Amino acid sequence: MHFVAMLGFSASGVTIRYNIPETLLSAAIAIVVVGAGLFITELGKRKLAAMLVGGALAGAGVAAMHYMGMEAMEMSARVVYNPTYVIASIVIAIVAATAALWCTVHIRGTLATIVATLVMGLAVTGMHYTGMAGVSVTNPVDSVPAGASTMQLLVPLVMAVSVVTFLLILGIGLWPTEDELRTQAEFENRLKAHSEQGRRFVNVQQDLQPGPAQFAQTHRVR
Template sequence: MIDHFSYGYLTLPIAFLVSMTGSALGLLLARHARRQATGGRRVLWLFLAAFALGGTGIWVMHFVAMLGFTITDAELRYDPGLTVLSALLAVAVVACGLLIIGLGRYSTVKLLAAGLFTGVGIAAMHYTGMAAINSNVELRNETGFVAAAVAIAVGAATVSLWLAWRLERTSSMWLAAAVMALAVNLLHYTAMMGVRTTGTTSEPLHGAHSIDMIFPMATLTAIVLLFLIFTVVTVPTPEELRTEQRLAAIEQGMEPGLR
């Protein structure tokens, strides 16, 4: 029997809060990226936003939710390589989506293309994480649930990218982050509801138990969140950016006279 909440419903609020926090930080970083005048600086801040959205808002939520996934009388282990790959995939596809809409002129066509690419990538992240599972039972995913999960991922990614490029008010961003967290959780559990067992296997198991990954993942997540929060808190305000630009313009205007 498959159980998605083997620790009770504790993993559900934790996954939601982590996802909402990562999404909010990503939106705040994306707002700062929009304020950059140069392409190089904008790319740097977009990558930080992708790290927050894809790494914390999406992948960590997936990891926390998977802690509650168990199968009666079955042993589950996780391949470290595929697990890390799924995390990198989440950050990479979100970064690509943000770069598509964040560089050059914004358009609806670019948004839809970025949403499609990012959504499919997020779904691929989920199923890569599932492929990391080694068990003494065989697992399969029902096609209908896979299609539904991909559709939710594309829709959520498109809305998330639109919000990342439109919202200005911080209060609105936290509300949007809650909506994004709901969408990410809906994607995960929709996909997981399609998991079925098809029999046993005699292949030797390898990989780590999920319980053994909790401490290192919790430590890494805490460090990343503290870094992102520090970055957001120290981001210059629009007034400070305008002052910096005026000073730069004055310095450039004074240079010919100094020669």
């Protein structure tokens, strides 16, 4: 959402180009930091303290992506940020990300996934437009900065998003459901029980069979 929205950003009399490495780095930071927030939440056994730390980290990752993405925009002008909007955007990202983690932890099933997704989307969009409301572009210069044009960034971006989306959908489709995991566990338990019964039966049969000493003693008695 962030990168597509930034492609629609414009300022009167200002030429905008994009620094591809910094843009990709901002996306990578968001993925790593948000993933770390989820990991901390799970590592802390979904307790409130772990959830707050994980939510703060995930929200900070979203904010870092936004402002690093802004820095990746090369403009023939000066960009000024309003501190109030910057702080508000970061707070929105952290609160919404924490709420998304809470929904994921406390609400199960498809509804939880949908709600958590919507809340996380709210975190990104809310912080993005709040942050952009505090951006001012001043002192434009009649020059073309270095970097990629909108189309040069858009084409690989769309391709990358399409591939990642396809892989995620494929992974989710192939991932076993809770019912499938439960059925598999029950089958393995039954298989283990049958194996144990078979082992006990063999042991009983071996106990009933006379050993060599007993066999020899029986023949001597006869």
